[in-house]
Amino acid sequence: MSPVATPHDTELYSLGSGILYIDPWTGSTPPSFPPTTDVGNCPDFSLEPTKEVLEHFSSRSKAKSLDKEATLRKGFTAQITLDEISVANFKMFLMASQTGSRKLNILQDSTVEYSVYFVSDNEEGENYKVFLPRCKLTPNGAYSFIGDDWASMAMTAKGLLSSYNDHTLYPLGYVEFVTTTTTTTTTTTTTTAPP
Numbered sequence: 001m002s003p004v005a006t007p008h009d010t011e012l013y014s015l016g017s018g019i020l021y022i023d024p025w026t027g028s029t030p031p032s033f034p035p036t037t038d039v040g041n042c043p044d045f046s047l048e049p050t051k052e053v054l055e056h057f058s059s060r061s062k063a064k065s066l067d068k069e070a071t072l073r074k075g076f077t078a079q080i081t082l083d084e085i086s087v088a089n090f091k092m093f094l095m096a097s098q099t100g101s102r103k104l105n106i107l108q109d110s111t112v113e114y115s116v117y118f119v120s121d122n123e124e125g126e127n128y129k130v131f132l133p134r135c136k137l138t139p140n141g142a143y144s145f146i147g148d149d150w151a152s153m154a155m156t157a158k159g160l161l162s163s164y165n166d167h168t169l170y171p172l173g174y175v176e177f178v179t180t181t182t183t184t185t186t187t188t189t190t191t192t193a194p195p
Helices: 087-094 165-169
Strands: 018-024 044-058 065-082 097-099 103-105 114-120 127-139 153-159 174-178
Touching (some): 044 127, 065 127, 087 103, 087 127
Antiparallel strands (some): 044 065, 065 153, 127 153
């Protein structure tokens, strides 16, 4: 179904904020929907669809003209910045295994995959939910142990295809606009399950 054209409306300008939840997969089994682990304050969550195409050019005239494209690869990356430096968040950032309650063994658990779920609570504009069912998280830049500003950790979530049961309708995830409000303590939407 094609989207309905929307007339000009200043209520659609957006000032974004919200809560990010990230849960690990257990082997080939995803966490329950939706992910429930609140990772704390998230100053940046951004999503970029990616597509690699093979272009074909017609050679039937002096100037070659693009006459066809074929998609070779498609996916997405999401950028995540967290500034609550908890053991659990640092474990994701360092791709670490954990010994006891507070020791992280750097790069000893780099095969873990995650589900990512974002619920907006916008000051301006419509609200939405973003569900990325299967991702690999990797550091995106250095973590500074010394500085004059609040510490933060940046990660990239690379989308992986998920064909697990109810993910088949949205194997790379979805963005859903919701009509009810969200708050920082509770979340209410018009649906209770993924489409």
